Amino acid sequence: MVAENYGKNSIIVDAMGGDHAPGEIIRGCIQASRLLDIKIILIGDEKKIRSFAIQDNLDITNLEILNASQEIEMDESPSEVVRTKRDSSIYLGTKILGEGKAGAFLSAGNTGAVMACALYNARRIEGIQRPAIAVVLPLAEKRVVLIDAGANVDVKPVYLKQFAIMGKAYAETMLSIENPAIGLINVGSEEKKGSEVVVEAYKLLKNSDLNFKGNVEGRDIFEGKVDVAVCDGFVGNILLKAIEGMANLFFTEIKNVFLSNFMTKLVTLGLKKPLSRMKRKFDYEEYGGAYLLGVDGLVIISHGSSRAKAISNAIRVAATGVSMDLVGKIRDEVKIVNKNDRGSEK
Amino acid sequence: MVAENYGKNSIIVDAMGGDHAPGEIIRGCIQASRLLDIKIILIGDEKKIRSFAIQDNLDITNLEILNASQEIEMDESPSEVVRTKRDSSIYLGTKILGEGKAGAFLSAGNTGAVMACALYNARRIEGIQRPAIAVVLPLAEKRVVLIDAGANVDVKPVYLKQFAIMGKAYAETMLSIENPAIGLINVGSEEKKGSEVVVEAYKLLKNSDLNFKGNVEGRDIFEGKVDVAVCDGFVGNILLKAIEGMANLFFTEIKNVFLSNFMTKLVTLGLKKPLSRMKRKFDYEEYGGAYLLGVDGLVIISHGSSRAKAISNAIRVAATGVSMDLVGKIRDEVKIVNKNDRGSEK
Numbered sequence: 001m002v003a004e005n006y007g008k009n010s011i012i013v014d015a016m017g018g019d020h021a022p023g024e025i026i027r028g029c030i031q032a033s034r035l036l037d038i039k040i041i042l043i044g045d046e047k048k049i050r051s052f053a054i055q056d057n058l059d060i061t062n063l064e065i066l067n068a069s070q071e072i073e074m075d076e077s078p079s080e081v082v083r084t085k086r087d088s089s090i091y092l093g094t095k096i097l098g099e100g101k102a103g104a105f106l107s108a109g110n111t112g113a114v115m116a117c118a119l120y121n122a123r124r125i126e127g128i129q130r131p132a133i134a135v136v137l138p139l140a141e142k143r144v145v146l147i148d149a150g151a152n153v154d155v156k157p158v159y160l161k162q163f164a165i166m167g168k169a170y171a172e173t174m175l176s177i178e179n180p181a182i183g184l185i186n187v188g189s190e191e192k193k194g195s196e197v198v199v200e201a202y203k204l205l206k207n208s209d210l211n212f213k214g215n216v217e218g219r220d221i222f223e224g225k226v227d228v229a230v231c232d233g234f235v236g237n238i239l240l241k242a243i244e245g246m247a248n249l250f251f252t253e254i255k256n257v258f259l260s261n262f263m264t265k266l267v268t269l270g271l272k273k274p275l276s277r278m279k280r281k282f283d284y285e286e287y288g289g290a291y292l293l294g295v296d297g298l299v300i301i302s303h304g305s306s307r308a309k310a311i312s313n314a315i316r317v318a319a320t321g322v323s324m325d326l327v328g329k330i331r332d333e334v335k336i337v338n339k340n341d342r343g344s345e346k
Numbered sequence: 347m348v349a350e351n352y353g354k355n356s357i358i359v360d361a362m363g364g365d366h367a368p369g370e371i372i373r374g375c376i377q378a379s380r381l382l383d384i385k386i387i388l389i390g391d392e393k394k395i396r397s398f399a400i401q402d403n404l405d406i407t408n409l410e411i412l413n414a415s416q417e418i419e420m421d422e423s424p425s426e427v428v429r430t431k432r433d434s435s436i437y438l439g440t441k442i443l444g445e446g447k448a449g450a451f452l453s454a455g456n457t458g459a460v461m462a463c464a465l466y467n468a469r470r471i472e473g474i475q476r477p478a479i480a481v482v483l484p485l486a487e488k489r490v491v492l493i494d495a496g497a498n499v500d501v502k503p504v505y506l507k508q509f510a511i512m513g514k515a516y517a518e519t520m521l522s523i524e525n526p527a528i529g530l531i532n533v534g535s536e537e538k539k540g541s542e543v544v545v546e547a548y549k550l551l552k553n554s555d556l557n558f559k560g561n562v563e564g565r566d567i568f569e570g571k572v573d574v575a576v577c578d579g580f581v582g583n584i585l586l587k588a589i590e591g592m593a594n595l596f597f598t599e600i601k602n603v604f605l606s607n608f609m610t611k612l613v614t615l616g617l618k619k620p621l622s623r624m625k626r627k628f629d630y631e632e633y634g635g636a637y638l639l640g641v642d643g644l645v646i647i648s649h650g651s652s653r654a655k656a657i658s659n660a661i662r663v664a665a666t667g668v669s670m671d672l673v674g675k676i677r678d679e680v681k682i683v684n685k686n687d688r689g690s691e692k
Contacts, residue, residue, distance in 0.1 A: 075536055150533060153541040187496060187583040190421055195499040195580050218587030222595045234541050235581055237533040241564030242585055243592060249568045250596050 003066065003092075005101040006039055011318045012093045012102045015044030016071060017109020019305050022049055025108065026058055028311025033062040035312070038319045041102065043068050043089045068092045072109060074304070078116030091117045097297040098122035103322040106289060106314055108302035115151060115292060122297035125327070127334035130155070131294030132163045132233065133301060134170050135240060142224035145171050145180075149290060150237035157200035160184070160230055162334075164210055166293040167228035169333040173324050175227070183216035183226030185235060190215070197232070205230075209340040251279055288313030291321060298327050349412065349438075351447040352385055357664045358439045358448045361390030362417060363455020365651050368395055371454065372404055374657025379408040381658070384665045387448065389414050389435045414438045418455060420650070424462030437463045443643040444468035449668035452635060452660055454648035461497060461638060468643035471673070473680035476501070477640030478509045478579065479647060480516050481586060488570035491517050491526075495636060496583035503546035506530070506576055508680075510556055512639040513574035515679040519670045521573070529562035529572035531581060536561070543578070551576075555686040597625055634659025637667060644673050 006012075013029055015022040022044060029040050042049060042060070046067035053060045070088040072081055085091055090113050097105040098121035107114045115131060124131065132148035147167040152159060164182045171180035184202055186194040191202055193215060205212040213226050218239070221229050231239070288310045292299040298321045302314045321327075352358075359375055361368040368390055375386050388395060388406070392413035399406045416434040418427055431437055436459050443451045444467035453460045461477060470477065478494035493513040498505060510528050517526035530548055532540040537548055539561060551558040559572050564585070567575050577585070634656045638645040644667045648660045667673075 153533060153539075153544075185584060187499060187580055193499075198499075198580075218584040218589075219591035219594075221588060222591035231584075234533055234544075235584055238531060238564040238577075238581055238585065239588055242567060242588060243564075245565035245568035246589060246592050248565075254600070 003096045003099070003101055006041060006064070006096075006103075007101075008103045008322060009037075010039035010041060010102045011104045011106060011315055011322070012041045012043055012066070012096055013311070013315065014089045014093055014105070014107035014109055015042045015049050016068070016089045017107040017114075017304075018302065020307055021108065022052055023056065024307045025311055026053060026056075026060065026063075027308035028306070028315065029063050030058060030060065031308055031312035032315035036316060036319050038103075038315075038322070039064065040315065041066055043093045045069060045071070066092070072113050074110050076110060076113060078110075078112035081110070081113040082116050082120050085113075090114055091121070094118045094121040094297075094299070097299070100297075104298035104300060104318040106300040106302065106311075106318050108304055108306045108311065108314075111150070111301055114299065114301060118292060118295045118297070118299045122295050122299070125294055125296050125331050125334060127338055128162050128166065128294040128330075130159045130162070131292050131299075132159075132166060133236070133290050134167060134293050135290040136175070137221065137229075137240075137243070142227075143175050144221060144224065144226065145175070145228045146221075146236055146240065147228065147230055147293070148233040148236050149240050150233045151292065152233040154234075155197060155232040157197055157204055160197070160201035160232070161204040161208065162294070164205055164208075164212070164228065164230045165333050165337050166330050167230060168210060169330040170291070170293065170326065171227045172333075173326050173329045174320065177227045179211050180227035181213045181225070182210050182228045182230060183213050183220065185221070185229050185231035185239075186215035186217065188215060188217065201230075207341070209337055247279075288315075289317045291317075291326065293326075293330060296327065296331075298322060349442045349445070349447055352387060352410070352442075352449075353447075354449045354668060355383075356385035356387060356448045357450045357452060357661055357668070358387045358389055358412070358442060359657070359661065360435045360439055360451070360453035360455055361388045361395050362414070362435045363453040363460075363650075364648065366653055367454065368398055369402065370653045371657055372399060372402075372406065372409075373654035374652070374661065375409050376404060376406065377654055377658035378661035382662060382665050384449075384661075384668070385410065386661065387412055389439045391415060391417070412438070418459050420456050422456060422459060424456075424458035427456070427459040428462050428466050431459075436460055437467070440464045440467040440643075440645070443645070446643075450644035450646060450664040452646040452648065452657075452664050454650055454652045454657065454660075457496070457647055460645065460647060464638065464641045464643070464645045468641050468645070471640055471642050471677050471680060473684055474508050474512065474640040474676075476505050476508070477638050477645075478505075478512060479582070479636050480513060480639050481636040482521070483567065483575075483586075483589070488573075489521050490567060490570065490572065491521070491574045492567075492582055492586065493574065493576055493639070494579040494582050495586050496579045497638065498579040500580075501543060501578040503543055503550055506543070506547035506578065507550040507554065508640070510551055510554075510558070510574065510576045511679050511683050512676050513576060514556060515676040516637070516639065516672065517573045518679075519672050519675045520666065523573045525557050526573035527559045527571070528556050528574045528576060529559050529566065531567070531575050531577035531585075532561035532563065534561060534563065547576075553687070555683055593625075634661075635663045637663075637672065639672075639676060642673065642677075644668060
């Protein structure tokens, strides 16, 4: 298939990925198309998409539909997908991205497959060995970038340094934080604390031009001590999901407190608004998607359980990344840090 | 020094460890001695302890004081301590424990030093290669044992299996959970997910007699899917501290919500009690101390920032562990699991 050039101001959305595909994905795209001035291309089984739209009476005239006939399962091995699923939405979508014919690619499907196809089709940014998932942690006072939130379960020290560089570019570009403070997530503040990998990463970060503030413990992340918190994808993913689980737990508890007596029941009305505002801060659906940084093209990964609202928000996230040229900023940042490096890494 | 035999119903408390030693430690011991029918031996610089008691008008007549002249710094290397600080409270305390002359040893000091001295003086339980810190996560519905909460930053697969065995003994003995469900903390539920170490550990656990439920994600821990959640000490420590940080954040936010208007301010009075009850669930001071399991003697580690209340609660934790013979139960459990093992580990 030779795809047309959709231009930079366009986003390819995987219609087939996630627990609620394609229905909720289509709905999310329609919502986003009403809010954003950006071209949305829905990629996937065209017949399925069109029959779904007719059945649910969805107006998809504002969306471009691109056919991709193969389906990918959630547990399929990424390398298999790259080899055997060349007519899947993820493979084709990342291919068009890699050819520079679209501004971004978004999927709520198999994360491993997205990563493998994106790397194969769009390549890495020079100086970055592994892409990483960056998210803004849902926090109170201050916004903190967590990187890697789940792309790499096993890392080398130099990967962690590269994550820090990408996290810096992210915080500067997307959160307008000047010279962001970088922290290495660890079990103690002392330089020699932690696993072997983390101890080595500490040295690399200390010897770089980055605004490195040393180790941060789990507690410190919430106290806003740094703007970027760096860790491997194993720790990051567990941490992120624990935050989700804990937020749910808290709101259940709070509800129980409110319903514990008549007086408090009465007041629930008055608290409903501020509480739901608070709850939104911890709701991944509000954020919708996370960037897979390090690929030479903008890739956004959404939660597998995403519904229309999350997809629509993820498209907004993608559009922001496109308009701010996040990928270009990372490219520049890698060059600057590597040029000024006082480190000894190989 | 040849210490007398204090018998099983006794706890040696390190008077010199932690940010608020010895004052808050002494106070905590006095509080505990009023509540518990157990002998408390305060070990440390006797002159300092006595002058502190006089100065603050503390009645220490119910406590035994044991002199240890050397001090250990928080950043001192554990192996150095074992070699050069043989007259320190941690070294001497664990030595008496190892000689079977006391029921437990408790310290809020340098965790690495406690671990090294305990291993040197009290040895490991046969079949356990590394001791691990076990805590009961402060959760809503259900109590969950997290192991390892910070003793081992780098692990081998077989250590994780041993942590699971100790976690099982803990849940059975201390929480009265029959045949507790064990989960491996991971980034996905599928068998092949995760780091190399975790993938191998999965196999070992699957081939054991343990009630292994597979992988659990960060979210699942809070949803009470398992009774024991196993991970390395790097992940466990970050997770535990993140929970602390997040709890603080939540209560700050909740307070802001309450103070947001007059109506809600009024009601704060009615909510004070249930909220502070909720807050207590997430307060480490309520728990006071965590067991360092795997040592052939009961060792309890307290938070470095412990004050009297935390120390008193930790002594209660220690007394419970003594009366339930937690160490003996772990010894038995290791034998049972290893005997029935269908695994292939070496």
